[in-house]
Amino acid sequence: MRSAKQPNMNSPLSQANPSRLRRISTALHNRPGLFLLLLLSLPMGWMLIVYIGSLIGLLIQSFFYLDGFTGQVVKEFSLRTYQGLFTESHMEIFGRTVAMAAAVTVGAAALAFPLAYYIVRYAHARLKALMYLLVLLPLWSSYIIRVYSWKLILAKEGIVSWFLAQLGLTPLLDWVLRLPVIGGPSLSISSLGLFFVFLYIWLPYMILPIMSALERVPKSLADASGDLGGRPFHTFRYVTFPLAFPGVVAGSIFTFSLTLGDYIIPSVIGDSSPFIGMTVYSYQGTSGNIPMAAAFTVLPIAVMAVYLVTARKLGAFDAL
Amino acid sequence: MHYKNNHRPKTPKGLLLSAIGVLLFLHLPFAIVMLYAFTTDETTFTFPPPGLTTKWFGVAMGRPDLWAALGLSLKVASIATVFALLLGTLAAAAVSRSKFFGRESISFLLVLPIALPGIVTGIALRSMMGLVNIPFSFWTIVIGHATFCVVVVYNNAIARFRRMGDSQIAASMDLGADGFQTFRYIVLPNLLTALVAGGMLAFALSFDEVIVTTFTAGQQSTLPIWIFSQLTRPRDRPVTNVVAFLVVTITAVPILLAHHLSQRDNL
Numbered sequence: 001m002r003s004a005k006q007p008n009m010n011s012p013l014s015q016a017n018p019s020r021l022r023r024i025s026t027a028l029h030n031r032p033g034l035f036l037l038l039l040l041s042l043p044m045g046w047m048l049i050v051y052i053g054s055l056i057g058l059l060i061q062s063f064f065y066l067d068g069f070t071g072q073v074v075k076e077f078s079l080r081t082y083q084g085l086f087t088e089s090h091m092e093i094f095g096r097t098v099a100m101a102a103a104v105t106v107g108a109a110a111l112a113f114p115l116a117y118y119i120v121r122y123a124h125a126r127l128k129a130l131m132y133l134l135v136l137l138p139l140w141s142s143y144i145i146r147v148y149s150w151k152l153i154l155a156k157e158g159i160v161s162w163f164l165a166q167l168g169l170t171p172l173l174d175w176v177l178r179l180p181v182i183g184g185p186s187l188s189i190s191s192l193g194l195f196f197v198f199l200y201i202w203l204p205y206m207i208l209p210i211m212s213a214l215e216r217v218p219k220s221l222a223d224a225s226g227d228l229g230g231r232p233f234h235t236f237r238y239v240t241f242p243l244a245f246p247g248v249v250a251g252s253i254f255t256f257s258l259t260l261g262d263y264i265i266p267s268v269i270g271d272s273s274p275f276i277g278m279t280v281y282s283y284q285g286t287s288g289n290i291p292m293a294a295a296f297t298v299l300p301i302a303v304m305a306v307y308l309v310t311a312r313k314l315g316a317f318d319a320l
Numbered sequence: 321m322h323y324k325n326n327h328r329p330k331t332p333k334g335l336l337l338s339a340i341g342v343l344l345f346l347h348l349p350f351a352i353v354m355l356y357a358f359t360t361d362e363t364t365f366t367f368p369p370p371g372l373t374t375k376w377f378g379v380a381m382g383r384p385d386l387w388a389a390l391g392l393s394l395k396v397a398s399i400a401t402v403f404a405l406l407l408g409t410l411a412a413a414a415v416s417r418s419k420f421f422g423r424e425s426i427s428f429l430l431v432l433p434i435a436l437p438g439i440v441t442g443i444a445l446r447s448m449m450g451l452v453n454i455p456f457s458f459w460t461i462v463i464g465h466a467t468f469c470v471v472v473v474y475n476n477a478i479a480r481f482r483r484m485g486d487s488q489i490a491a492s493m494d495l496g497a498d499g500f501q502t503f504r505y506i507v508l509p510n511l512l513t514a515l516v517a518g519g520m521l522a523f524a525l526s527f528d529e530v531i532v533t534t535f536t537a538g539q540q541s542t543l544p545i546w547i548f549s550q551l552t553r554p555r556d557r558p559v560t561n562v563v564a565f566l567v568v569t570i571t572a573v574p575i576l577l578a579h580h581l582s583q584r585d586n587l
Contacts, residue, residue, distance in 0.1 A: 261437015
């Protein structure tokens with residue numbers, strides 16, 4: 001089944017009694033191009049029609065507009081929806097979401113790197129396998145339950161408040177919650193709490209690419225740095241970290257994009273100030289304004305496009 | 321600090337502690353979910369629980385809305401997995417067996433539904449269904465799920481195809497087997513564990529997907545949507561706790577199994 005370069009390998013036996021299946025198989029074997037096309041037609045047809053088609057449809061609908069009087073979508077080309085997109089309140093939502101995505105990305109990198117570094121450089125084979133599994137498990141387990149667990153944890157009467165009270169740190173918590181922007185009536189109704197939940201949910205997506213980037217940093221380079229008199233910190237700072245940085249960028253694609261597009265977490269945790277996802281959801285749902293929802297989605301797509309181009313320059317795709 | 325190559329350096333204390341800390345951060349929430357399934361507290365999330373009981377499991381069992389949501393989720397996940405297995409394997413077979421123009425873009429296209437923010441996929445499918453007037457149904461959910469599950473199967477299958485090489489396939493053809501026999505007796509057995517692992521991950525992915533589903537389900541309620549509605553408007557806290565407990569324990573099985581399968585074959 002290799003390619004057309006090989007001669008027809010059918011044995012005389014099979015040619016003596018060629019069944020229909022066999023004739024089809026031989027025909028396909030002799031036309032690798034056709035065979036490839038047949039293999040690809042179903043998955044590519046599906047992805048192009050269902051997915052790319054939908055994305056194009058989305059783009060088209062963003063040029064329709066909602067008639068304010070009738071509440072009906074008017075299906076003719078217009079830039080009216082985009083004019084309504086760049087309002088102050090929309091830009092605030094946009095800014096809030098991007099700021100949260102950036103904060104989560106930085107936080108995730110800070111937590112992920114030490115763990116990945118330990119697993120790759122110090123853990124022995126068995127421990128390494130176990131820890132790898134411990135990173136994978138949360139990644140694959142139920143997203144909605146993981147969000148729910150933080151509803152329990154951050155509740156006013158929940159474990160965090162209890163734990164801080166045991167340490168006599170309740171005044172500290174109260175002080176933090178009184179801070180503008182990040183504070184709120186309780187952790188579960190504050191931006192700080194929201195940040196922790198985002199961080200928790202998307203953290204594994206940062207750990208895995210960093211691990212694979214670290215695996216690819218040759219040990220000999222770190223050894224050479226040590227032999228040349230570099231202290232461990234300097235070796236890390238000037239050799240290992242720069243070489244593993246594409247892994248951080250690769251991870252940040254996920255943490256950034258996933259935070260940008262999430263609307264479940266900010267509607268469950270936090271002070272219900274709107275994020276991009278929630279706004280899109282409510283435009284398409286309650287107000288039936290699909291053109292505006294579509295136009296709003298173009299923003300995160302544009303942000304991610306810029307992000308991906310930059311990430312590519314930083315070599316992140318090699319670390320994926 | 322100089323050390324010989326075959327000696328591992330001593331672990332810095334701080335690094336070890338932060339590694340343990342991060343792992344605890346990732347896993348303690350599961351312990352909390354497990355604990356709360358047994359709390360006697362009905363109206364708040366008080367910690368420590370005032371008392372422990374198993375009665376909520378019985379209450380949860382008697383809830384028809386819960387069973388209906390679970391049934392729908394299982395049905396959707398099964399069918400979406402079948403679609404994903406078919407499409408993912410075909411794409412992997414095509415990409416791995418020959419080099420052709422646009423090969424790279426196929427992987428890119430398949431990964432797009434999970435690389436783009438979830439609402440993009442959701443609203444795109446939703447708006448398309450609106451545009452061509454497809455009413456919400458079981459199948460609209462399946463279409464959405466299958467679309468983002470393909471990549472999981474594809475990734476597993478293509479890794480296996482690469483390791484398989486084509487010497488076995490060439491040998492089989494040299495010995496007179498036709499394409500179908502080669503597929504049946506050589507390709508499929510080699511591919512099987514990768515497909516099982518990919519299928520289970522696709523199933524797990526579909527089973528707890530909520531963002532895309534809220535756009536494609538209309539009024540239907542899958543299990544994650546049921547839980548989500550409880551999160552925004554809590555009515556049955558104890559029952560939700562039990563559901564959370566059950567989902568955590570049940571989904572761990574396919575994940576561990578899939579992991580075990582892919583580990584074993586990579587040795």
